[in-house]
Amino acid sequence: MNPRVLVLFRNDDLCAWSDPKHEERLLRLFDDYGVPVTMGVVPKVRGWKLDENKALLNLLEKAKANGHELALHGLEHDHHEFERLPLNEAAKRLTEGQNLMKSWFGEHAKTFIPPDNAWVAELLRILPDVGILTVSSGPPLLPLPEDFRATNCFAVDAVTRFLFAPFVKLLPKLAQMPLPHPVPVVVYFHSWEVKRSVHWQRMEKLLRLVKETEGIEAMTFRNAAERYPEAIKYWLRWRDEVTTQQWNELFHDRRFHRIRMLHRYWRDLTDKSVDWLEDWLADAYCAALTGDIEGMERTLNERSRLLFDGCNPLGIVRWLPILANAAVRKLNHRPPTKMEDAFQTITSPIVADIAVNSQSRITPHASRSIVYLSFDRNIIAEHAAMSSKALAKRG
Numbered sequence: 500m501n502p503r504v505l506v507l508f509r510n511d512d513l514c515a516w517s518d519p520k521h522e523e524r525l526l527r528l529f530d531d532y533g534v535p536v537t538m539g540v541v542p543k544v545r546g547w548k549l550d551e552n553k554a555l556l557n558l559l560e561k562a563k564a565n566g567h568e569l570a571l572h573g574l575e576h577d578h579h580e581f582e583r584l585p586l587n588e589a590a591k592r593l594t595e596g597q598n599l600m601k602s603w604f605g606e607h608a609k610t611f612i613p614p615d616n617a618w619v620a621e622l623l624r625i626l627p628d629v630g631i632l633t634v635s636s637g638p639p640l641l642p643l644p645e646d647f648r649a650t651n652c653f654a655v656d657a658v659t660r661f662l663f664a665p666f667v668k669l670l671p672k673l674a675q676m677p678l679p680h681p682v683p684v685v686v687y688f689h690s691w692e693v694k695r696s697v698h699w700q701r702m703e704k705l706l707r708l709v710k711e712t713e714g715i716e717a718m719t720f721r722n723a724a725e726r727y728p729e730a731i732k733y734w735l736r737w738r739d740e741v742t743t744q745q746w747n748e749l750f751h752d753r754r755f756h757r758i759r760m761l762h763r764y765w766r767d768l769t770d771k772s773v774d775w776l777e778d779w780l781a782d783a784y785c786a787a788l789t790g791d792i793e794g795m796e797r798t799l800n801e802r803s804r805l806l807f808d809g810c811n812p813l814g815i816v817r818w819l820p821i822l823a824n825a826a827v828r829k830l831n832h833r834p835p836t837k838m839e840d841a842f843q844t845i846t847s848p849i850v851a852d853i854a855v856n857s858q859s860r861i862t863p864h865a866s867r868s869i870v871y872l873s874f875d876r877n878i879i880a881e882h883a884a885m886s887s888k889a890l891a892k893r894g
């Protein structure tokens with residue numbers, strides 16, 4: 500029997516600076532449940548190639564042999580590199596990235612994850628030329644051109660990150676819906692988001708659910724595109740200019756944003772469920788995932804009234820435990836929400852300074868944010884020292 504929900508786990512930002520021990524622990528968890536994960540590999544980070552981290556390279560080779568997928572996650576993870584650069588420069592970077600992937604892993608990546616989830620639809624014209632079959636981005640979603648079917652390329656976008664959606668509630672709900680085709684759901688995360696024991700428990704709970712729930716099947720992007728091409732194309736049919744814009748507006752509606760953030764903070768604290776919050780979010784995400792604009796709007800307007808209406812005392816009372824927790828959390832420790840944050844949390848200002856300076860020498864975009872990806876303090880410190888030496892030499 501065909502599954503009803505295709506779950507695609509996507510771990511972004513594997514690079515020279517990743518902590519091999521942490522990544523290994525994470526992979527072991529996926530292996531324990533026999534769930535494949537697609538890993539977004541950044542071939543170079545500020546000049547440091549992935550193969551300078553031998554332990555990580557070996558780990559990724561082993562992962563690939565075990566059925567996990569290695570995707571291309573940009574070339575250098577430059578800020579919005581595939582959104583702001585001209586097409587010929589993007590093509591050059593894709594080719595370089597693919598050549599590196601081939602030299603390390605014996606073949607080109609089949610899946611492309613644009614850094615920062617930022618890209619332009621024109622890329623669809625060149626992606627197949629560099630061997631890319633599928634692209635996976637995230638909100639805001641791009642409208643897809645009418646001749647999309649002719650491009651021979653699939654898009655399987657993420658709608659939410661691991662801790663922002665109640666996947667444990669959402670996936671079974673989707674599996675119960677009468678859907679004409681299996682719906683792909685991307686669960687995307689970064690290794691550094693799985694840090695505290697409550698995150699590990701959450702991940703394990705989700706993996707167990709995916710493994711054990713009938714109608715839900717986990718697979719890599721490559722497998723999904725090869726096995727369910729019709730389903731993937733079907734769920735893209737609504738992505739025209741107008742509908743996609745409506746979708747983006749609703750998705751970024753501040754009520755939806757607040758609820759997502761609350762859930763994220765809540766999940767940072769405890770694995771206890773908060774039914775009203777999770778129900779609300781699960782409904783909104785079901786609608787978002789299936790391109791049901793009316794459903795998104797309805798959830799926002801009708802269900803929000805109960806939560807946000809100032810005249811309704813329930814509205815405030817219901818928020819209190821979560822607000823209190825979020826506030827405490829925020830005061831004690833601010834969890835990184837972006838890689839820029841992650842970089843700042845784990846490195847000293849001096850290191851950041853070196854990085855910014857080295858960056859501004861080669862580019863006029865002085866203000867563009869600098870993105871460092873890894874979570875191994877020692878490796879970063881070592882690289883930063885090397886970087887500052889190299890800069891001093893250059894004068």
Ligand SMILES: [Zn+2]
Binds near residue numbers: 572576615
């Ligand atoms: Zn990334």
